[in-house]
Structure formats: C-alpha cells, structure tokens
Amino acid sequence: MAKKLKKKEIHEEIYNITTLAAGAFSLQEVLDKLAKAAVEISGAKACSMRLLSSETMDLEMRSTYGLSEAYKNKGVVTKDDPVIKETFRGKAVVINDMQNDKRVQYPIASQKEGLVSQLTVSMEFRQRPVGVLRLYASRKHFFGENDISIARLVGSQCAVAITNARLYGTAIKMNQMQGQMDLAGIIQRRMMPKTLPAIEGLDIAASYRPCYSVGGDFYDFTLIDDKTLVFLMADVIGKGIPAAMIMSMFHGGFKALIECGRGCRRYSIFNFADVLNNFACKHCNKGEFITTFIGVFEFRKGLLHYTNCGHEPGLLLRNSEIIELDKGGPVLGLDIKSQFESGTIDLKENDIYMFYTDGLVDAVNFDGHFWGKNNLYQTAKRCTHKMDAETITKTVLNYRRRFTGLSQQQDDTSLVTFKVNKLNTETAQPEYNI
Secondary structure (H helix, E strand, O other): OHHHHHHHHHHHHHHHHHHHHHOOOOOHHHHHHHHHHHHHHOOEEEEEEEEOOOOEEEEEEEEOOOHHHHHHOOOOOOOOHHHHHHOOOOOOOOOOOOOOOOOOHHHHOOOOOOEEEEEEEEEEEEEEEEEEEEEEOOOOOOOHHHHHHHHHHHHHHHHHHHOOOOOHHHOOOOOOOHHHHHHHHHHHHHHOOOOOOEEEEEEEEEEEEOOOOOOOOEEEEEEEOOOEEEEEEEEOOHHHHHHHHHHHHHHHHHHHHHHHHHHHHOOOEEEEEHHHHHHHHHOOOOOOOOOOEEEEEEEOOOEEEEEEEEOOEEEEEEEOOEEEEEEEEEEEOOOOOOOOOOOEEEEEOOOOOEEEOOOOOOOOOOOOOHHHHHHHHHHHHHOOOOHHHHHHHHHHHHHHHHHHHOOOOOEEEEEEEEOOOOOOOOOOOOOOOO
16 A cells, blocks of 8 residues: 655645646657556555547556556457446545445455455546546544545546547647648647536637637636636747647646645646646647636625736627726746736626637738727627627627638637626535635
8 A cells, every 4th residue: 555645745646646647748748647646645555547448438457557467368348238327427436445335346356456445536637537546445434525536636647648648649640831830720629618608697608719729718617516617828938839839738727726726726827827837837839828818707795806918908898888807917937936916706686797819909901900999899898798709709700801801810819708698696605715
C-alpha cells in the first residue's frame, strides 16, 4: 500500500495532474504517469486503466501501476460487466470485499494479487465513456469521498488525453497539410460546446465563426449545479494550427481545474486567473499569449463574479446603458508574477451580457475600415429586453455583415450572449467555493 501524501504534496500532485494531458508526452506516457499519480495521491495499492474498444466493445487494459503481469492478463472485461454498467451510468462504484462480492469477475486472481477493495470510475469525454479507471487497496473500507474525487479528476484528464490522441490519429491520415488543417479545425470545433447549458431564468446564445480552418478562439460552459454556471472565453494571440494546439492544451487545463475545484475544493473563481496564468507561462512559447474572460453566474445570490485577463471587456446592457466588465489583469502567459483582480455584478432582470473575441470588432470592409467598438456599442443599444439571446446575437452579427460585406476576415469571431429573464434568489449557500 502506497503511503498517503501530505496535504501540501497532494495539492502539488493535483496541479501536476492538470498539466499532464497538455504536456509533450505520448499518450502511453500520460496514462502511465496519471496511474502512478492516482496511487501516490490516494495511498492505494495499485491502479489500472481500461479503454473501450470501438471494435469489440471490450475494455482493453492500457495502463497499470502496482499490478503484476499475471493480474493484468487475467481475462476479458466487457461493457456488460455489472460494475462497468454502473460506472457508465455515472456512478463511482466501491467494492469493499473483492473476495466475496459477486460483482467481482476474477475473485481468485484478486486474492492472489492481495487486492481487497476496489474503486471504479468512468473516463468520459463530453458525457461519452471512453474507458474506466480503477484503484485497488489491500484492506477493506479504504476508499472515501476524497478518493472518488481524485479518481474522477485523473479519469477526466485521461479522457482528454485519449480523445485528443484518437482525433489526432485520425487527422494525420489525411492528405498532408491541407488535410491536417481541415481535421484540426474539426478537432477544435469539437471542443466547442455542442449544446448550451440550461439554467432557469437565464437565456444563452453562442456563435463561433473561424476565418481559417483552425484558430485560437475558445469558449466553454460548466454547470457546477443547477444555479451556478462557470463561463470562459479565450483567444490565443495567433492563428492556424499553432493557436489551435495551444487552445487545446488550455482547454484541457481549464477542464481539469474545474474538476479539481469541484472535487477537491482547492480553487475559487478569485484565483482561477492565477492558476491558468501559471499554466500558460509554463506551456506557451515566447510570444504566445492567451486573453481570457472568466465569469461565474451565481443565481442563488443573483451575482456575476468575473475576472478579465487582457480580453475584450464583457458588455452589460442595462436600461439602454452599456457597462464594460474590465476588471482583471494582463494576458495569460506574459508573466508568472502577474496580479489579477475580480469584479462582481448584481444581476437584474432583463440584463443583457455580451462576451466576444477581438475578431468581432476588428472585422474590416473592402475599404480597409474596421467595424470597431463604436459600431458594436451602437448595435448593442438597438437590442431590447424583448429580444431573446439568439435574436440579439444574430442582430449584432447581421449589422457587422452589412458593414464588411463579403470581404475576407483575418481573425476568428466568437460571440456569446446571456439574457437574464427571471431571478429567483435563495439564501442557501452553493456547493461550489466561489
């Protein structure tokens, strides 16, 4: 049984986990490092990772730590296994006595290996299982809620690494540069949310328009609970494949940070920027930076918390007045010592919030004139509280199109609109540490 780490060591290992999937390692190296980290953080005896085969639908052993060759090759595990079925339904399955629990498929092999208890979680990407992660211990009743959180965090990073590797493996089969550009664009667009989150009283619309096959724009939504939404918009300074690769790494780091905050409650919105800046400084090359806007809609209290890291200011349209949301700090990746501040807005019914990347206002017409912030603000004021978020988004983009015509743009455009329709604040505290 591995010795459990001290609290400070655990925090350091958790941060290392969030960066592994984005590092310069092969998929096998990432999985092996994650398996080892899971054992060291939890103090478990061993760890295994099985991936779901697209051909046989069996779960094939891909990485282990602390297990013998005999146990690794003990037999087939399928998706029809009762534990796997529960896991793929979103449950974390704990077995406290592997020798006597009928759900265990190979109890004799487990006994020979000295395995007594087991924790199984699903590795998922966009709510689709790609495999399972298992932790093993040599005594009963070993695994608790903290271990489940750690296993889910490691599992989420494995899923990101696996999916990116599979998508890239498909991409490189295309015809040289153009084929890779096209598929890299598909990979990037798959990172964009296919569906928008649902929070009662909040209407959301989003639009992403790349100017090349791939680019550096990115936005994402994460529901912490039914009343708390984390929103992120980012733009890599650059374009093409390099920008898309950086954004892919940043995406993985952000999702891991959310999972870490959800499960281990280490990070709050107020130091998200610090952690993401640390990540960007370590992984971006010289001259590569990321502008970022991070917001948390906390409907229980009727608040929006935000921090703006060198990004275009978010816009609040209230009673025909435009308020810029610009509190924050410099771009991410500039200086590891950068300081960031946060802002808080009281939400009001009929508020309209607009977030965009610079490609929206930097659009040019055939005369070389920029559409600019002045045109954006004038267009925003034409939008009324009677419009829904989708209509507001289309109105802005249509007015910009009238200005630019069919001229070729040089930067991606992302626009996300939130409309507060109804507030129903509560006195209960959210589960997430905001």
